[in-house]
Amino acid sequence: MYQKYPSLLLEDAVNEFSKLPGIGRKTALRLVLHLLRQETETAVNFGESISKLCKEVKYCQVCHNISDTDICSMCSDKDRDPSILCVVENVKEVMVIDNTRQFRGLYHVLGGIISPMDGVGPADLNIESLVERVKSGEIKEVILALSTTMEGDTTNFYIFRKLAPYNVKISIIARGISIGDEIEYTDEITLGRSILNRTLFTDAFKV
Amino acid sequence: MYQKYPSLLLEDAVNEFSKLPGIGRKTALRLVLHLLRQETETAVNFGESISKLCKEVKYCQVCHNISDTDICSMCSDKDRDPSILCVVENVKEVMVIDNTRQFRGLYHVLGGIISPMDGVGPADLNIESLVERVKSGEIKEVILALSTTMEGDTTNFYIFRKLAPYNVKISIIARGISIGDEIEYTDEITLGRSILNRTLFTDAFKV
Numbered sequence: 255m256y257q258k259y260p261s262l263l264l265e266d267a268v269n270e271f272s273k274l275p276g277i278g279r280k281t282a283l284r285l286v287l288h289l290l291r292q293e294t295e296t297a298v299n300f301g302e303s304i305s306k307l308c309k310e311v312k313y314c315q316v317c318h319n320i321s322d323t324d325i326c327s328m329c330s331d332k333d334r335d336p337s338i339l340c341v342v343e344n345v346k347e348v349m350v351i352d353n354t355r356q357f358r359g360l361y362h363v364l365g366g367i368i369s370p371m372d373g374v375g376p377a378d379l380n381i382e383s384l385v386e387r388v389k390s391g392e393i394k395e396v397i398l399a400l401s402t403t404m405e406g407d408t409t410n411f412y413i414f415r416k417l418a419p420y421n422v423k424i425s426i427i428a429r430g431i432s433i434g435d436e437i438e439y440t441d442e443i444t445l446g447r448s449i450l451n452r453t454l455f456t457d458a459f460k461v
Numbered sequence: 462m463y464q465k466y467p468s469l470l471l472e473d474a475v476n477e478f479s480k481l482p483g484i485g486r487k488t489a490l491r492l493v494l495h496l497l498r499q500e501t502e503t504a505v506n507f508g509e510s511i512s513k514l515c516k517e518v519k520y521c522q523v524c525h526n527i528s529d530t531d532i533c534s535m536c537s538d539k540d541r542d543p544s545i546l547c548v549v550e551n552v553k554e555v556m557v558i559d560n561t562r563q564f565r566g567l568y569h570v571l572g573g574i575i576s577p578m579d580g581v582g583p584a585d586l587n588i589e590s591l592v593e594r595v596k597s598g599e600i601k602e603v604i605l606a607l608s609t610t611m612e613g614d615t616t617n618f619y620i621f622r623k624l625a626p627y628n629v630k631i632s633i634i635a636r637g638i639s640i641g642d643e644i645e646y647t648d649e650i651t652l653g654r655s656i657l658n659r660t661l662f663t664d665a666f667k668v
Contacts, residue, residue, distance in 0.1 A: 260533055285481050289511060297512075
């Protein structure tokens with residue numbers, strides 16, 4: 255529906271908002287009008303926090319995670335184990351995995367996954383620098399923690415081949431039925447895999 | 462859930478986004494990371510369009526609608542009928558009503574409705590300036606187009622009393638069942654009112 259805006263500034267802001275994923279023009283207008291009802295300072299802070307982030311954002315030179323410094327706080331954290339590396343697709347996955355508190359090694363952010371459909375090839379990802387990190391010899395294990403999609407698996411195999419010549423253990427996060435899932439409703443492929451890759455009871459519960 | 466962010470700039474931006482209505486921290490992070498994946502310019506434009514709007518926004522001195530100029534484009538539009546005024550709560554309602562193309566008069570934006578629960582009294586709204594506009598004598602009809610809530614009706618009655626001394630017709634938008642509604646599922650109050658306020662068939666369809 256064509257909508258006439260009483261102000262060009264308003265229209266601009268609504269246009270920008272509605273470019274965001276999952277935000278239509280109606281929601282965009284609602285959000286912008288909400289910001290306008292706030293103190294000017296609050297709303298200006300909102301806009302400026304975004305501009306500032308995008309202008310000043312840095313990526314860690316080692317792991318390519320978002321960072322405020324050249325080397326991120328994780329890579330320079332002496333309490334983390336530098337001999338084990340978790341390879342993830344993006345920044346978000348670092349946060350999610352680190353939140354589990356089950357991993358205290360370092361990360362390597364690929365910045366995407368191989369996806370010929372979207373025109374993303376291995377050269378677009380931080381794979382070369384991963385190889386360099388492994389080459390340096392300090393790393394004993396690389397855990398591949400990518401999505402279990404076709405693209406994720408393509409990327410897994412590509413990295414596996416690239417790292418095969420080096421003396422490093424390559425593992426992949428466990429695939430099986432999710433905690434809380436009912437067997438009855440689990441898809442056959444997942445269920446089949448979870449039977450093939452069954453774990454010793456005593457291992458599973460660390461008895 | 463406590464979430465550690467790899468960058469303060471990122472955390473700031475997520476905080477700002479999650480202050481918006483209906484946007485939680487997960488969505489906020491998704492939106493911010495989406496912006497980060499864009500060209501820097503696109504993302505900076507986003508932020509700046511908001512800051513700019515909030516810093517430079519003006520409100521029409523006559524109708525209080527958002528405007529780029531001191532007098533908005535509607536109030537200065539010679540093709541609109543200045544003798545009929547539609548009173549609305551906010552900017553959004555101006556857009557929605559104008560979009561119906563059933564009204565070609567001018568608007569008056571109250572900037573809210575009387576709501577003692579939220580601490581909004583008559584003095585917080587643009588009611589005094591509405592009385593001034595009516596006093597000037599050019600206006601023949603005032604249409605009240607507020608929500609059919611308790612707050613809306615309180616405001617309707619307040620404005621009605623304020624305008625009663627002047628020689629102006631005061632009308633209120635029709636209340637009845639919505640177009641497309643089924644009688645069976647219409648609430649009793651609406652249905653009762655729509656029977657009381659029934660319209661001549663020939664009037665309803667302008668036969």
